[in-house]
Amino acid sequence: MTDDNVQSFVIGDVEVLRIMEWQGAFVPARQLVPGCGPEVWKEDEEQLVPGHWEPDGGMAVMALQTWVVRSAGRTVLVDTGVGRDRERPGNPLFHRRQSDLPGRLLRAGVDPREVDVVVNTHIHADHVGWNTHDADGEWAPTFPGARYLVPAADAHHFGPEGGYGGGVRVDDRLLYEDSIAPVHRAGQAVVWDGEYRIDEHLVLEAAPGHTPGSSVLRLESRGERAVFAGDLLHSPVQILHPECSSCFCLDPRQAAETRLRVLERAADERSLVVPAHFGGGGAVEVRKGRGGFTLHRWAV
Template sequence: MTNESAQSIVLGDVEIVRIVEWRGPFGPPGVLVPDAGAELWKDNEEWLAPDHWTPEADSTVMALQSWVLRSGGRTVLVDTGVGDGRERPHSPHFHHRQDGFLGRLERAGIRPEDVDVVVNTHLHADHVGWNTYDAGGEWMPAFPNAEYLVPAADDVHFGPGNAYGGGLQEEDRLVYEDSVAPVHRAGLVRLWDGSHRIDENLVLESAPGHTPGSAVLRLASGTDRAVFVGDLLHSPVQFAAPGCSSCFCVDPAGAAASRRRILERAADERELVVPAHFAGAGAAEVRRDGTGFAPVRWAAYDDPERVSR
């Protein structure tokens, strides 16, 4: 199923535009989050179904999406989706897709040349694809005026410096070569580690586990707070069981530790948690609930109460 959508919300002085590239069934919950048993999904069905899980089909529901932040007079694009025409033989959802993501951005009022910063929360295929575009058989930067912020640990892990080793698959090599190496050659990449401040409202912080360099982007403007967590969460079931990592995590235990740390702070500071792949509202505020967490309120786009709280 495809679904083109652009929605916006304002937090403090920052406008957030959500660009949905795709939304639909993704596969069995036991595959996506292997350690989250069937009872956990059933116990939380009230808020998992139907936006994140369809019990009748026993299928997760996910989205491919990017986030555009207008902050401090600049345009920041968080993650760039799958990309068109990519060789992704091990990922049927991603192989040779043709979604016209740049057109979606333009229809939301965002031209490629207007993007000042591209944030790759990590270097998996569905977060870097539109870093580049096919210019007659050569991959070129899709956002020619942007600084691409890439976690240094991921660049080492996935790049040729690691000789595509350490358990990497052939697809990892393909992803790096068509979506990361070209922006390096163009001199647009800035590698960072630990933390990196983008402006007065936005700061990147390392949150390793899903990948060695996976990161979160924190937003603090006025009294509003949000945290863009990339793939630290693939499903809201991980609110209830933060110790359960997805099947895509390079270091499941490390990802679980980062996830709990990020969710604890989000609950204490009322940060809006914005994962990369949540369908439905795409983001939620959370509270502590026993040994885990639970959603208090889902994002409400263009909701004055949400904006001014």
């Protein structure tokens, strides 16, 4: 790959591409992970700097990105970023953002018209934004040939039946109406619950806590494994301290329980952990050690 915004690795017979939309200082680290005080970040500085933490300003370094998985003859997207020209008044970084994920996909050799499956690990603005695009003043699916896999618990919570997230966050109604509802109207949404198998290599599993319907995508091919962890992890500090949930988790206690369970299995199975937003290395193998987990090997 010649594009600096694209990286790749292989798991068995499955190719994975990392398509970066944006990378940089996002929020103060203590705000991102409230349970981890400054002494925790300082203690782990060697493993967090420079790709995940800026110690001088105390900012967490993060990324907005999409993962492309080429599996069993299909092209699968894992999350679709923020989108373009979205009304997101609750988040200045996302509000009316200008980005070009379809263009970046094309430059990486991925034709949006040939995407077969779109996985939304959960319904948050930075995971569903490019589900749709502006087609002559109407929101329409960006990937016309794809099934969009949407977790049932989030479809309920963020949809009209759940009062658009109970009206707690101003952006929830907006993102549902511009990024989820049009996919339903087009007949391309598949709402799933519990577990959903995509093919012989890929299976979605419920992983609640960050949102009611948060999920992980497990990949297994020729004895090699990876788990796309969505927003169970925002920083490597949460691998080293899995009891600490992010400020964005709707149920921090449940998120911590789920995170511990996913990391335990990843360490036991030697699975590569692929979170949604790590700003430096984007995929890491974890091992058990020091009474918890260690960062063993970065894939990208």
